[in-house]
Amino acid sequence: MEKKLGLRARFNFYETLEASLAYQEHSKFLTSLAGTWDFLFCSSIQATPAAFLEGKYDQLEWQTIEVPGNFEFQGYGTPIYANIDYPFALVPPRVPFENPTGLYHLSFEYHKKLDGQQILRFDGVESAFEVWLNGRFLGESQGSRLMTEFAISELLKEGKNELALRVVKWSKGSYMEDQDMWWLAGVTRDITIIEESEIQSIKVTPKLEQEQWTVEIKLKRAHQKRLEFGVFNEGEVVCDFRSVSEDATFAALKIQQPKLWNYETPNLYTLVARIDGTVYLPIRFGLRRIEKINQILCLNSEPILFNGVNRHEFHCQKGRALTKEYMKEELIQIKRAHINAIRTAHYPNHPYFYDLCDELGFMVIDECDIETHGFPEQASLCQDPLWEEAFCSRGLRMVSRDYHHPSILLWSLGNESHFGINFVKMAEKIRAYDSTRLIHYEGDRECQVVDVYSTMYSSIDELKARASKKISQMPHILCEYGHAMGNGPGSLKEYQEVFEQYDSVQGGFIWEWKDHGILVEDGTQTSYKIGGDFGEYVHDGDFVIDGLVLPDNRPSPALFEYTKIIQPVEFFYHGNQLVLRNKYKYKQLTGVKLVWEFQNKEQTVVGEISSISPIDPGTLSEVLSIPAPAEVNGVISFRLIPLEPVGVFQPEDIFASEQFEYEASYQKPGRTETSLEKTIQYTQSDSFIQVTMEETTVTINLHTGNISSFVKQGTELLNAEMNLSLHRQQISNDAEIQKIWNESYLRELFSYCRKFAISKNQTTVFLLIDQYIAPPQAPWGMYVKNKLWLLDGKLTRDCEIWFDGQAPSEVPRIGWELPFQNKVAQVSWYGRGPGESYPDSHYSSHIGQYQLDAKDWAFPYVVPQETGNRMAVEQAKLLFEDTELELVCARPLNMNLVPMTANQNMNYRFKQPEDPLQRVLRIDGGMRGLGSHSCGPKPLDKYLLKSEYHSMKFTLA
Ligand code: GAL
Ligand code: MG
Numbered sequence: 001m002e003k004k005l006g007l008r009a010r011f012n013f014y015e016t017l018e019a020s021l022a023y024q025e026h027s028k029f030l031t032s033l034a035g036t037w038d039f040l041f042c043s044s045i046q047a048t049p050a051a052f053l054e055g056k057y058d059q060l061e062w063q064t065i066e067v068p069g070n071f072e073f074q075g076y077g078t079p080i081y082a083n084i085d086y087p088f089a090l091v092p093p094r095v096p097f098e099n100p101t102g103l104y105h106l107s108f109e110y111h112k113k114l115d116g117q118q119i120l121r122f123d124g125v126e127s128a129f130e131v132w133l134n135g136r137f138l139g140e141s142q143g144s145r146l147m148t149e150f151a152i153s154e155l156l157k158e159g160k161n162e163l164a165l166r167v168v169k170w171s172k173g174s175y176m177e178d179q180d181m182w183w184l185a186g187v188t189r190d191i192t193i194i195e196e197s198e199i200q201s202i203k204v205t206p207k208l209e210q211e212q213w214t215v216e217i218k219l220k221r222a223h224q225k226r227l228e229f230g231v232f233n234e235g236e237v238v239c240d241f242r243s244v245s246e247d248a249t250f251a252a253l254k255i256q257q258p259k260l261w262n263y264e265t266p267n268l269y270t271l272v273a274r275i276d277g278t279v280y281l282p283i284r285f286g287l288r289r290i291e292k293i294n295q296i297l298c299l300n301s302e303p304i305l306f307n308g309v310n311r312h313e314f315h316c317q318k319g320r321a322l323t324k325e326y327m328k329e330e331l332i333q334i335k336r337a338h339i340n341a342i343r344t345a346h347y348p349n350h351p352y353f354y355d356l357c358d359e360l361g362f363m364v365i366d367e368c369d370i371e372t373h374g375f376p377e378q379a380s381l382c383q384d385p386l387w388e389e390a391f392c393s394r395g396l397r398m399v400s401r402d403y404h405h406p407s408i409l410l411w412s413l414g415n416e417s418h419f420g421i422n423f424v425k426m427a428e429k430i431r432a433y434d435s436t437r438l439i440h441y442e443g444d445r446e447c448q449v450v451d452v453y454s455t456m457y458s459s460i461d462e463l464k465a466r467a468s469k470k471i472s473q474m475p476h477i478l479c480e481y482g483h484a485m486g487n488g489p490g491s492l493k494e495y496q497e498v499f500e501q502y503d504s505v506q507g508g509f510i511w512e513w514k515d516h517g518i519l520v521e522d523g524t525q526t527s528y529k530i531g532g533d534f535g536e537y538v539h540d541g542d543f544v545i546d547g548l549v550l551p552d553n554r555p556s557p558a559l560f561e562y563t564k565i566i567q568p569v570e571f572f573y574h575g576n577q578l579v580l581r582n583k584y585k586y587k588q589l590t591g592v593k594l595v596w597e598f599q600n601k602e603q604t605v606v607g608e609i610s611s612i613s614p615i616d617p618g619t620l621s622e623v624l625s626i627p628a629p630a631e632v633n634g635v636i637s638f639r640l641i642p643l644e645p646v647g648v649f650q651p652e653d654i655f656a657s658e659q660f661e662y663e664a665s666y667q668k669p670g671r672t673e674t675s676l677e678k679t680i681q682y683t684q685s686d687s688f689i690q691v692t693m694e695e696t697t698v699t700i701n702l703h704t705g706n707i708s709s710f711v712k713q714g715t716e717l718l719n720a721e722m723n724l725s726l727h728r729q730q731i732s733n734d735a736e737i738q739k740i741w742n743e744s745y746l747r748e749l750f751s752y753c754r755k756f757a758i759s760k761n762q763t764t765v766f767l768l769i770d771q772y773i774a775p776p777q778a779p780w781g782m783y784v785k786n787k788l789w790l791l792d793g794k795l796t797r798d799c800e801i802w803f804d805g806q807a808p809s810e811v812p813r814i815g816w817e818l819p820f821q822n823k824v825a826q827v828s829w830y831g832r833g834p835g836e837s838y839p840d841s842h843y844s845s846h847i848g849q850y851q852l853d854a855k856d857w858a859f860p861y862v863v864p865q866e867t868g869n870r871m872a873v874e875q876a877k878l879l880f881e882d883t884e885l886e887l888v889c890a891r892p893l894n895m896n897l898v899p900m901t902a903n904q905n906m907n908y909r910f911k912q913p914e915d916p917l918q919r920v921l922r923i924d925g926g927m928r929g930l931g932s933h934s935c936g937p938k939p940l941d942k943y944l945l946k947s948e949y950h951s952m953k954f955t956l957a
Contacts, residue, residue, distance in 0.1 A: 004139045005119065005149040007400035007433075008201035008220075010351055012194065013114070013281050020272050020280035021232055023355065029113055029195035029279070033163065038062035038105035041076040045101050045168060055135025057105050057162060070126070070186040070319035071102055077169070079319070079518060081531030083180040083540040084416075086374040088170060092381065095170035100185055104165040111158055114279065116196035116222060118156050120163075122148045123351060124189035126320070128171030132164040142173035144188070145347035145369045146397045152193070175381065176390055179346040179371045179415065180543070181312055182516065188320045189350055197279045198225045204271050204283045204404055205436060206255075213255040213287050215271060221249060228274045229253060233267065241274055260300050261286025261406040263340050264587035264617075266361035268406070284358060286406025290438055297438070297452060297475045297506050299363070299409065302585045305499055306363065306477055306507030307566040308341030309334060309548065313349055316519040316528065316551035324352050331356045333553060334513065335648045337563040343479060343509045346371050346415040348398045357407035360648065364407045365440055365479070365509075368398050370414030383420035391422040392429050399430050410452070412479075413441035424449055442479045456480040456511075460494050467502040468780060468805030478508030484558050485546035496565050497949075501783040501802050510562060514547035564657070571638055571658035572766060574789045574796055578624040578638065579759045579766045582615040590614035592640040592655055596626055598662055600634030611643065620759035623766055629662075636662040663890070679762045680790065689758070691765050694793030696957065705753030705771040705786065707795075710818070710956070712883045719821045719900075719918065723751060724773050724784060724801070728812040728866040729898070733934045737810070744808045745775040754783075764791040772804075780805030780947075794957035798890070801925075803947040810944045812866075815893070815924030815952070819900060822880045824854040824919045827897060831873030835859070840929030840943040842871055854919065857897050869896045869927055878921065887923065890953035894924035925952035 013029040014020040025032070040060060042048055051059040065074050072079045077100040080087050088096045112118060120133070128142035133155040141148035169185035201220040206213060217229065229251055230241035244251045259267040266286070273281040288300055297304045311334070313320045327350065334342065342362050344353070347369035357364050370391065372381045381387040395413065402408055411430055413423055419441075427439055427449035438451035447453055453474035455462075458481070466476060482489035489510070499507045517528025528551055531539035548559040569589065570581040578596075582589035592612055598605040607627060615621045629636065637659040642649045649655055681692040688708065690699045699709035706721040727747040730738045741747075755770040767788040774781025782801050789796040801814065832842055833850035836859060858868040872892040878885045887895070900918045929943025938944070 003150045003152070004141065005151060007396055008149075009203065009283070009403050010121075010147055010401050011199075011202060011281055011283060013197060013279050015279065017272065017274075017280055020282035021235065021270055023270070023282060023284060025192075031110065031193040033106060033108065033191040033193065034067055035106075036064050037067050039065035039076070040103040041071065042101040042103065044097055044099050045166070046097070048101065048103060048166065052103050052164065052166070055132065055162070055164070057164065060103075060105075062105065065102070065104065065186070067104070067106075067187045067191060068124075068189050068321040070184040070188055070321055071100060071169070072182075072184050072186075073317065073319045073321075076100070076102065077185065078534040078536075080183040080534070080536045080538070081181070081516075081540060081544050082183065082536070082538050083543050084178070084373045085538050085540075086175075086178055087183060087536065087538040088174075090175075090375065090379075092175045093172035095168075095172070095174060100169040102165075102167040102186060104163075104167065104187065106163045108161055108163065109159060110156060110161050110193065112156070112195070114195040114197045116198060117151050117153045117200070119194040119196060120150045120152045121192045121194055122187075122189070123191075125165075125167055125187050126185050127169060127173050127177060129165050129167045129187075134162055142171050143369055143394055143397060144173065144177055145349070146394065147351075147401050156193075173390075176370050176372060176387075176394065177347075178373045180373070180540075181314075181346075182319065182518070182544070184319050186319075186321075196222075198222050198227060198275045199273055199281055202273065202281070202283060204285050206285050206287050208287070208289060213258040215253050215255060215269075215285060217251040217253075217271065219249045219251075221247070225276050228277075230272050230274065231255065232270045232272060233259065238269060241272075255287065258287045260586075261288040261358075262299055262302075262586045263361040263363050263407070264584050266359060266407075268358055283404050284355075284406075285404055286358065288406050290409040290436070292438070292451060292475065295473060295475055296503055297477075300586070303503065304363065304409075304506050306341040306509060307339055308343060308363070308365075308507065308509035309339050309513045310343045310345035310480060310509045310511050311513040312345055312516065313353075314514055314516045314551075316517060319518075322350060327353055328356055330553060331360055331362070332648045333549075333555075335360050335362070336653065337555075337559055338566045338568060339562075340566075341365070341507070341509065343367060343412065345480075345509075345512065348402065351401070354402055354405040354407060358405050362407050363409050364405070365410045365412050366398060366402055366408045367412035368395050368414045370394055371416050372418070373416040375418070377418050380418035380420055382417050382422040384422070388422045388425055391426045395426040395430050396433060399433050403434060408437065410438045410440040413439065413444075413449075415442065417443055419443045419445065419448070440477075440479065447474050450474075452477055452506075454479045457483065460491065460498055463495075463498050463505055464502070464802075464804065465806075467498070467505050473504065476505050480511040481508040482510040482562070483546060484510055484512060484548050484556070485543070487557075489558060492562055492565050497802065501785075502804070510548060512547050514549050514553070515545040515551050516547070517545055517551040519551060567656040569640060569656035571656075571660075572768070572787050573636070573638070573658075573660045574787075574798065575764075575791055576626050576628050577764045577766070577789065577791060578626055580612070580615060580621040580624075580640075581757070581768065582617055582619060582621075584617045586617050588614045588616055591643050591646050593643055594624065595639045595641060596629070597637045597639075598629035598634055599637070600630070600632060600662075602632075603630065603634075605629040612640070618757075620757045620766065620768065623759050623761040623764040625761070625763070631664050633664050634662045636660050680760070680765060682760060682765060684758075689767070691790050693790055696793050696795070698790060698795050700767065700769070700788070702753055702756060704751040705756065705769040705784075706751050710795075712885065715880070715883045716821055717818070717880070717883070717885060719819045721751075722816055722818045724749060724771075724782070724815070725817045725922070726811045726814055729864065731865045731930065732863065733931050734812070736933055737808075737938075740808050741812065744780075745778055746808070746811060747775075749773050749775055764789065766790075778805075778807075780807035782807075794955050796953070796955040798951075798953040800949070800951045802949055807947040809947060810928060811947050812928050813894070813922075813924050813945065814926045814950050815922050818921040818923075820880070820919050820921065822882075823917045824878050824880060824897060824921075826851065826853050826879040827857065827876060828852075829870060829873050829876035829895065831876070831892065831895065832871040836868050837871040838869055838930050839871070839927055840931065840939050845871070847872055854897060854917070858899075868898060869894050869924070871927070885921075886955075886957045887921075888955040888957075889923075890955070893952055893954060894922070894927045896922040896924070898922060923952070923954055925950045
């Protein structure tokens with residue numbers, strides 16, 4: 001008789017409703033066999049004493065072992081650390097004769113409590129085992145991190161019982177478990193006897209159809225006992241118990257006023273099956289949808305951004321046998337670091353891990369216990385039909401065991417095992433079992449079976465290049481990036497910028513959470529052991545030390561860096577005004593105070609705003625006026641601190657922080673909202689926003705995201721929109737590259753407003769405008785993030801630009817243009833002058849205060865071409881006939897005043913200037929050098945203007 005149970009979810013029975021809702025594994029119907037067992041260590045399977053096989057356990061001289069636990073951490077055998085290479089010969093399915101083997105024995109008393117079956121459940125044994133109950137062979141199993149259950153009712157006796165196991169380190173299964181980690185053996189997870197009643201298998205599926213959430217229940221039943229179902233949420237009744245018919249194997253319950261699950265607000269429901277009014281079976285579930293909408297991964301319709309981490313199960317003194325307390329502490333630490341996702345690299349984790357993820361809120365990629373990294377591609381097991389069953393059954397055992405956890409959004413087919421037919425079959429079977437989740441596997445490079453394109457360690461350029469292809473394509477995630485080995489990783493900030501700008505790049509998972517050094521005490525000394533320290537022949541040394549935290553979970557600097565970069569709050573600061581953005585997608589930001597601190601070499605000034613009004617997900621705070629702390633330059637830091645414990649955050653935590661330069665010239669010390677006489681006027685429609693401050697009125701076109709009108713003292717300055725531009729009139733030395741620029745159509749750019757948010761108070765308007773700006777036809781463009789501040793009659797633009805797609809590798813210039821309505825009479829400025837200057841030709845133009853009539857601004861080259869740039873401009877004033885315009889640059893910029901006709905920007909074609917003296921003001925963050933390429937070399941590399949990241953900040957008044 002086959003005693004091993006088939007696929008089913010992992011569940012427990014309880015004696016009260018309260019106990020079932022508490023969802024802990026304490027129940028009269030659960031008997032843990034954890035503890036000290038008899039143990040015998042043999043060097044091979046063949047060395048097993050005959051008495052053991054004959055069930056004559058009292059004839060053996062036992063030692064002891066703790067269950068759960070690994071052999072190697074209790075003095076039996078040694079760990080081996082190897083990354084890719086197998087430490088044994090590749091002759092599957094054979095394994096070495098020398099094979100660390102553990103014989104386990106336990107005598108225990110048992111009294112049956114229910115009339116159903118008794119099940120013996122193993123949550124994880126490395127790497128394979130056989131089991132005997134009362135001397136009778138029950139079965140065998142492999143799959144180190146998967147559940148195996150045996151029906152034991154027939155063999156289990158009232159009173160004394162004897163359980164025996166034989167566990168081997170090397171098995172056929174080891175070929176499937178070549179993960180980059182320590183090779184260990186033993187009973188690493190719980191062994192439990194479960195009493196069952198009536199229900200033999202249950203599958204609970206929440207579904208959303210026509211805006212109604214329903215939870216569907218499929219059952220396998222034993223005795224047709226009285227069965228009722230109820231649904232609870234935080235102890236409250238959502239659906240009261242109601243019976244189903246005696247033979248029903250299906251039920252559906254409607255959930256009214258649904259509270260959705262997400263990783264920020266992890267609402268959990270519990271379905272409880274009540275059997276005969278006395279036995280309870282709870283299944284926790286969440287209402288949430290994971291799907292692709294227009295090729296973007298979405299959770300409850302919101303695009304996902306994984307700020308994730310890869311996590312192995314590891315304890316520096318216990319190996320892979322973790323206690324629940326330890327898991328909980330570790331996950332709280334991860335949550336406090338603002339990490340929102342975990343990939344269970346590279347095997348299904350302990351069942352309790354998923355309960356914690358459901359409760360604390362993590363998005364989980366649940367990965368199957370499959371890695372065959374050491375096989376050459378041609379000999380890969382995933383192409384071998386003899387291994388098909390192993391692939392499929394490992395997949396289905398994971399999916400069926402973990403089916404109910406809302407935190408799991410994707411199933412991962414495994415890691416680094418090449419790609420072949422066995423994965424295709426496995427994916428098919430998983431989909432048939434679970435149609436509610438998506439599939440991940442990094443090895444499926446052509447995306448034949450997966451729902452998401454996943455890569456490891458892609459460079460920022462590779463990410464951008466793919467994202468910029470501008471065709472409908474799979475969403476891209478990095479299942480591993482930011483290799484945290486030793487001191488590092490670097491450039492997390494640049495990765496995050498790509499994740500946040502490019503819709504199709506949906507984040508990644510740092511490799512990895514923890515260093516896996518093994519703590520060894522040597523007399524009075526303790527040290528962490530790495531690969532090779534146990535005398536291994538095949539090993540990979542310190543490659544096992546590549547985490548964000550040390551083996552004892554002490555955070556490394558990299559964890560602080562990552563936490564800062566992914567913090568859920570963005571700070572915008574200018575002129576003593578502060579705006580916060582809540583980057584949570586589903587959750588209000590509330591219950592925090594703001595502490596600010598000004599510092600320079602001489603002084604520190606601190607203050608706080610004791611509470612911040614709640615900020616809705618994805619939106620901006622009100623504008624917070626910070627009292628000007630000083631009349632000198634310095635730095636100002638902001639910290640958000642929880643007012644009381646919220647979730648995992650404590651009042652001593654810094655929830656989010658940011659530092660800015662404090663420029664005294666920007667500040668008006670002592671200014672408060674009430675002391676300001678002139679306030680702003682503000683109008684908004686679907687297509688524009690208009691703000692009047694003192695004598696200036698600015699209008700923003702919400703379709704293009706551009707400033708479309710700038711009125712000063714009643715005079716409209718602009719003739720067309722102020723737009724970003726890359727074009728300069730061709731110079732003789734540009735002839736060669738100009739062909740590329742012409743083919744790239746970079747003279748005419750179109751602007752689209754992608755996202756927009758606003759915050760204002762009586763004196764200040766802050767606008768956050770994300771634009772996409774691109775030329776006609778070409779497969780490239782620019783993501784532009786603008787922070788516009790309107791205060792004190794001034795407009796400040798602080799912007800960042802990321803090139804996207806196959807842009808020409810360099811561009812002539814980059815900056816904003818103001819095409820003027822009226823003639824500019826005169827310009828005065830502080831910067832390089834008086835004549836023009838370019839990056840590779842400026843030594844004769846000293847920095848100073850200058851003034852010129854507009855007509856004298858440019859140099860009259862015989863062949864008309866680009867002329868007139870002034871570098872290092874910090875301030876300028878333009879005089880018109882009836883008004884003036886002031887420019888202040890936060891960091892020195894290029895400035896130029898070019899005739900509208902010379903500029904030839906096609907954007908102005910609808911408004912041809914009548915007056916040849918009509919000008920365009922250019923404020924440029926970058927300018928290419930001149931070189932002598934008309935008959936000589938290009939400009940030196942450092943004088944080229946690369947199509948990369950650029951930023952600039954300036955104020956107009
Ligand atoms: C990846 C692999 C990980 C780990 C990492 C390097 O290739 O999936 O398991 O080996 O590289 O530390
Ligand atoms: Mg590997």
